[in-house]
Amino acid sequence: MQPTLHLGQTLEFDGNPFHAGLDAARHRRRGGVLVAEGRMLAVDEGETLRAAHPQAQVTDHGARLILPGFVDAHAHYSQTAIIASWGKRLIDWLNTYTFPEEMRFADPAHAARIAETYLDLNLANGITTAACYCTIHTESVDALMRASEARGLAMVAGKVMMDRNAPEGLRDTARSGHDDSAALIARWHGRGRLRYAITPRFAPTSTPEQLESAGALFAAHPDCAMQTHLSEQAEEIAWVRALFPQDTDYLAVYERFGLTGPGAVMGHAIHLSDREWAALRDGGTGIAHCPTSNTFIGSGLFDMDRAQGLGIPVGLATDVGGGSSFSMLRTMAAAYEVAQLRGRALHPAELVWLATAGSAEVLRLGHEIGRLAPGRMADLVILDLASTPVIAQRAARATGFWEALFPTIMLGDDRAIANVLIAGQPLRP
Incomplete structure (x- = not known):
């Protein structure tokens, strides 16, 4: 099956930030998630993955944030x-x-x-x-x-x-x-x-x-x-x-x-x-x-x-x-x-x-879901960080990623969910 490369902002965790500190979280402004047969094959910089997998079908989510479901x-x-x-x-x-x-x-x-x-x-x-x-x-x-x-x-x-x-x-x-x-x-x-x-x-x-x-x-x-x-x-x-x-x-x-x-x-x-x-x-x-x-x-x-x-x-x-x-x-x-x-x-x-x-x-499912990481199931959420006028105007003033994300956490609702993927299959075209 031809892999699909999803491009957008990405957020990965190497560990629990409560214990390991905020450095456990890695944000990529232009990241990529390579998906095939329902699982994530790779998570990296988008251009790195595009160069390594030229045959992949590309879905570009722009400035939206790709998260695990x-x-x-x-x-x-x-x-x-x-x-x-x-x-x-x-x-x-x-x-x-x-x-x-x-x-x-x-x-x-x-x-x-x-x-x-x-x-x-x-x-x-x-x-x-x-x-x-x-x-x-x-x-x-x-x-x-x-x-x-x-x-x-x-x-x-x-x-x-x-x-x-x-x-x-x-x-x-x-x-x-x-x-x-x-x-x-x-x-x-x-x-x-x-x-x-x-x-x-x-x-x-x-x-x-x-x-x-x-x-x-x-x-x-x-x-x-x-x-x-x-x-x-x-x-x-x-x-x-x-x-x-x-x-x-x-x-x-x-x-x-x-x-x-x-x-x-x-x-x-x-x-x-x-x-x-x-x-x-x-x-x-x-x-x-x-x-x-x-x-x-x-x-x-x-x-x-x-x-x-x-x-x-x-x-x-x-x-x-x-x-x-x-x-x-x-x-x-x-x-x-x-x-x-x-x-x-x-x-x-x-x-x-x-x-x-x-x-x-x-739930003892961390080996299957919950993170952007190779081998996990490709259950993904595509998050719009400017889903409403009030969120968009606040995010536009942000000086960094966390400041841009926080208004969606505090003010967001289902309008922020641009798409959902279950085992790599998008619910919306």
Whole structure:
């Protein structure tokens, strides 16, 4: 197959800029990405690649920025239709909005419609991979996986396990949750670009017996992801303390049942004790930072610097529909604002890292996606750095690349997504 050479601005990472410094990021004003058979063959100066591969078909993106596709480390596709619902905190949000909506996913046709809408919205915003919570219904997983497979997407998803503190019709059992998940793993995990995530919703909606069965699944399938929620709101933490009085803290519940360690991703992780911080560091458990939902639902301010300083893997997440935007640009902007409220301005390089390589590494997909690098899949976003009049006039005054990029991070939306490539195939002509 004839290779394609994509020309434009490029941004590569040799390492995590939180740890290695800003020199870990390399910007090329006129870079190139050579793609063939769905993968990146080379990333270099554009003219160097053009001279070395004269036979390549050239697609010139001008001054637009070529990035790896955005990776959403935590989302609820089943909440697509209830995004931006008014006025509730976490537990009331679940009871008022989430649970009634999730009941509808027993209908395969409804699940299929929402899966298609969710993926359309993701791709319109440059999100090429996401880690999704489905519902308790196996139909909800089948719908999302089937739609993702048809589009050639790398998707991580799992059936929610939930056997208490939920309405009738939204509860499974410790046995059925285990068996349904095991069947879904057999059906979807490792099929093409699809990966399964063992998904107990959070400790309050699972009995100890179900958490034990989830841990047994994770032990039996260590190459799967494991996703759940941790310490999002004070009321939730108090609830966990009442339900699990024998455990030292919230994280200790998951530790007891084998639901931590590499491949485990904790959503939120805002209100942590010193012991929990140390346990996350020592065990290799990852965190999905969900800044728009943390502010929208009033949860609190995640401590990015502490997490990065401890070497805990951190990815960025929309958390739709508690999160208030499908845009990873808006999510980066919210991460910047949350960090500002904690006293530090995150650099644009750090924000881009979180939305790409950081999330990919949390999901243990960093060898496949998340960076511009030879051998990775050619899931790419072509970003217009002058997509609206207000962004264009600000970028025109920039004295360097980072100053030109930052207005798009803070003010950009789906209009900034000029194109998306999945395994080298553009979604738009």
